[in-house]
Amino acid sequence: MYYGKNIKLRALRPEDLPYIMEYVNDFETYSSFTDSAPIPKTEAFQALWLAHSTREDLITFAIAEIMTDECVGTIQLRAIDRPSHHSLFSIILRPASRGKGYGTDALRTLLRFAFHELNLHKVTLTVYASNPGGQRLYEKCGFRLEGRLRQQVYRQGKYEDQLVYSILDREFGGS
DSSP states (O other), rough: OOEEESSSOOOOOGGHHHHHHHHTTTHHHHHHHSSSOOOOOOOHHHHHHHOOOOOOOOEEEEEEEETTOOEEEEEEEEEETTTTEEEEEEEEEEEGTTTTSHHHHHHHHHIIIIIIIISSEEEEEEEEEOOOOOHHHHHHHTTTEEEEEHHHHEEEEEEEEEEEEEEEGGGGOOO
């Protein structure tokens, strides 16, 4: 378990799945991180998703409030390339948990884990250009804009740019 100021990153538990399915089945949330159409997820999908979260190149944590241990979202390092010390990153928060500082706290905690425990050199992410809240979060945590993938995805009836952000271990100020 890894602790931030108000959250902890812990292993996913079966009892977290209803909270996770809350945002995976929410159209607005789901469409903010994927270009595919949201399809209602079943209990069978939940079990498959939980099993998928234990792959060797993927580390998924539940983001839990320290006081209540309630799951407020998930955060992951994926496509972990250990020889190159690089990983991709993603985060999803429940709609009711946004705007409370959990995202910033969780991301800083994950970066501390990535750079100090896994000895990664670089963490990269992509974000839709239409997601200024995500861009602010990543910049606040030290990520730098590397580039723009023009009209990279077709979603909601139009082409949209994706922005590529990254942070290097030496740029991370968290301890």
